[in-house]
Amino acid sequence: xxxxxELNPPKLVRYDHFNAxxxxxxxxxxxxxxxxxxxxxxxIHLTDxxxxxxxxxxxxxxxxxxxxIPNYPPLSCSxxxxxxxFTSICQFVYDAILLHVESLLFLMGDEPPNGLKxxxxxxxxxxxxxxxxxxxxxxxxxxxxxxxxxxxxxIHKKIDARPRAFVxxxxxxxxxxxxxxxxxxxxxxxxxxxxxxxxxxxxxxxxKIGLDWTEYxxxxxxxxxxxxxAADEVTLTSPGSFKVGLDFLKQLC
Numbered sequence: 651x652x653x654x655x656e657l658n659p660p661k662l663v664r665y666d667h668f669n670a671x672x673x674x675x676x677x678x679x680x681x682x683x684x685x686x687x688x689x690x691x692x693x694i695h696l697t698d699x700x701x702x703x704x705x706x707x708x709x710x711x712x713x714x715x716x717x718x719i720p721n722y723p724p725l726s727c728s729x730x731x732x733x734x735x736f737t738s739i740c741q742f743v744y745d746a747i748l749l750h751v752e753s754l755l756f757l758m759g760d761e762p763p764n765g766l767k768x769x770x771x772x773x774x775x776x777x778x779x780x781x782x783x784x785x786x787x788x789x790x791x792x793x794x795x796x797x798x799x800x801x802x803x804x805i806h807k808k809i810d811a812r813p814r815a816f817v818x819x820x821x822x823x824x825x826x827x828x829x830x831x832x833x834x835x836x837x838x839x840x841x842x843x844x845x846x847x848x849x850x851x852x853x854x855x856x857x858k859i860g861l862d863w864t865e866y867x868x869x870x871x872x873x874x875x876x877x878x879x880a881a882d883e884v885t886l887t888s889p890g891s892f893k894v895g896l897d898f899l900k901q902l903c
Contacts, residue, residue, distance in 0.1 A: 651878030653902065654693035654726070654842070655895065656887040657683060659706035677706065677714060683892050684715045684722065690899045691723055693752065695885050698728035701858075702762035709742060712751055724752040726792075730759030731770045739776055743785050753790035755817050777811040790814040792842070797821045797861075799830050809833075815840035820861050820887065824876055831880055843881040845874055847898045851890035871901055 660676035662668065684694060694715065696708040708727035715722050729742060746754055756773035771779075777791050785791070793813040795805055797820060802809070808816070816834050818841065821827050827843055834841045846852055848867040856863060866873035878884045888895025 651875065652692045652883040653874075653878065653899075654695050654883060654885040655687050655691045655899065656695045656697060656844075656885055656889075657687075657711070657892075658697050658700060658889065659708060659711035662704045662706065673706075680706075680711065681714055681718050683896075685719050686896055687899070688719065688721055688723065690896070690903055693724045693726060693883075693885075694722070695726045695755070696728065698730045698757075698759065699733070699762075700760075700889075702760045704762070709745055709749065709751070712746075712749055716749060725749075726753035726755060726790075727751055728755045728757060729776075731756055731773050731776050732759045732761070734770050736771060736776070736779060739771075739780075740783075740785075743780060743789065747785075747788045751789065753792055753814065755792045755794065756813075757794045772807070774807040774811040777813055781812065786814070792817050794819065795830060795834075797830075798823075798826045799833060802833065805833075809837050809839070812837075813839060815842050815882065817842040817885070818844050820844050820846045820856075820859060821877070822862050823865055824873070824880065827877055827880060840882040842883040842885055843877045844885045844887060845870075845877060847886060847888040847895050849888065849891065849894045849898075851894055852888055853890070855889040870898070874902060 660680055696711045698708045699705045712725045712727055756776050758773055773793055780791055791813050792815045793808050795816040795818055797818050816839055818830060821843055831841050848863040848870050874884055
């Protein structure tokens with residue numbers, strides 16, 4: 651089973667005030683978390699300003715890992731297309747290639763809670779553009795899909811974009827994952843199943859995205875292992891507590 655772990659880079663502003671010293675302390679903590687994952691994961695996925703809250707760039711975060719952890723695992727980065735135009739996206743992708751980032755996950759992203767609203771290109775259109783210019787020969791280009799897909803029409807554009815993989819939103823059902831895998835593999839697309847660690851400290855995050863983990867909360871280890879057998883990769887997320895996620899990883903090994 652190929653298993654990845656999702657890390658959120660540090661927030662840029664806390665308590666409505668930017669403080670460079672505090673941010674650097676958060677970056678050092680972030681690097682230490684990445685270091686603690688070595689030996690337990692096949693990859694680290696770095697998010698891009700989740701919920702529209704400004705954070706250190708996923709690419710900058712990747713650079714910190716590469717510089718400070720000699721034996722770092724393969725890295726992947728999210729890219730919010732809402733915040734960018736095609737020029738900045740091409741720059742981001744080229745910089746990722748120079749850093750030897752393995753994969754980029756394109757998603758629209760939530761609108762920021764305050765400030766200017768973005769309206770960048772659709773992720774599927776971005777993949778089509780990047781493929782037409784040959785970027786996919788040097789880096790994997792992935793797209794997100796919902797955790798439940800009952801028919802093809804809502805994701806037809808995503809299929810036509812021919813990404814390397816579909817990365818699911820947090821799944822709660824192996825049956826739903828099976829439906830996604832069936833659709834993806836019939837179109838020569840891999841599947842990365844995202845699973846949130848069921849824990850009290852992650853409950854608030856689960857509620858925000860409408861995740862009901864009833865099916866797997868009593869036996870999450872077996873759930874992850876079964877998902878890993880079915881999908882090409884699994885990405886674990888524990889947004890409320892890194893320690894809870896790390897402890898869960900250790901149980902899987």
